[in-house]
Amino acid sequence: MNVNPIQLFDAESSTYTYILAAPGSNEAAIIDPVDHHWERDLAHIERLGLKLAYILETHAHADHVTSAGKLRALTGAMAAVPSGCGISPAELQLRHGDVIRFGAGEEIAVLHTPGHTGGSMSYVWRDNVFTGDTLLINGCGRTDFQSGSAAALYDSVMNKLFRLPDDTRMWPGHDYKGQSVSTIGWEKRHNARLANRSLEQFVELMANLDLPRPKLIDVAVPANRNLGLPHGA
């Protein structure tokens, strides 16, 4: 049974934020909220009659700052983050295999999917997977900074994400073409970077992308390791 999340967009960094709400309870979780949208995001929580239980991060982002610390202070929700990302103020330091429970029997399963960063996690909820910057629609995250590794990303995708059922809906951390959602089955067959490519071919492809350094990285990563709060706060 597909229960889609609410998908919210930050046009500045092309980041997707997700609100997970399920039948039978008003408890909700939010994944990867963006700093300057905290009011918009709380307005969604309020309009939908929800109570925020968890704020999840897929990794310590380099292109935008999280609102996790702010939302935590305002709602009392708990911050749940990958244990390998150095986000020390978060209550819950997640490890592969953990399960987060909320609402009336809702479960979020935690998958460690390193590659974009060493600590990156993906989250599985019902028939949906939230892949952060590990797997994107018809693409994948870059692997050239923050303990990134093309070989690790290849392994995460092939041996974790692509082993989910084919009809699992895949919700990315970013999209630059107005695309909202894909499925694991489609990405397995068609993903331009990963489908029908060997580990060696993928590593070579990623080594030659020659991407510019993210403008915000020196500000965003330290800020995100503090849940987006000013240091000392």
Next chain:
Amino acid sequence: MNVNPIQLFDAESSTYTYILAAPGSNEAAIIDPVDHHWERDLAHIERLGLKLAYILETHAHADHVTSAGKLRALTGAMAAVPSGCGISPAELQLRHGDVIRFGAGEEIAVLHTPGHTGGSMSYVWRDNVFTGDTLLINGCGRTDFQSGSAAALYDSVMNKLFRLPDDTRMWPGHDYKGQSVSTIGWEKRHNARLANRSLEQFVELMANLDLPRPKLIDVAVPANRNLGLPHGA
């Protein structure tokens, strides 16, 4: 039980397109598709393993051109449009009270909600309502062209949309602030233009908005009355 639609965005005209897909069948419907996104939208249908059964329009848009004719030709889906909008090539000319059936028992109920245009319709599917440009999140559509009428819009909202259950999720035809979804209950209590306002106050407010004429209106309306196809095609 809330089964959210897939929500797609056109950044140029801030238009939302919706894909409605339901458990138990691969049949889907699409509401208000935008011309230059036809490939993106078909890619979503394909990636999700869906088959398009219906293409719905909420009205003859003045700010963008529909891809309904193109999608119809490529998928064999039927075009279903408000009977009062002059969109003559569509198979189904909808009237208030009609029900569109697809998938495994899915129903879309048709509400005539004039005001933004004389023919505008809203569509109710499960616990969701798609309000086109009649009701927007914390706002409403303009009423100063195409048989628009502030008094008619007020009546549509108060006597049709606001009589839906409070927890009905409300998905607008546009949003200019990155907002995705609201609920009927919230809009009843807080909508900046409509909540706690009399008919007279609302009509006066709308008469004084002094909005510029939509740039595309002379192209878009005739095009949309032909499902976005070139005339003569």
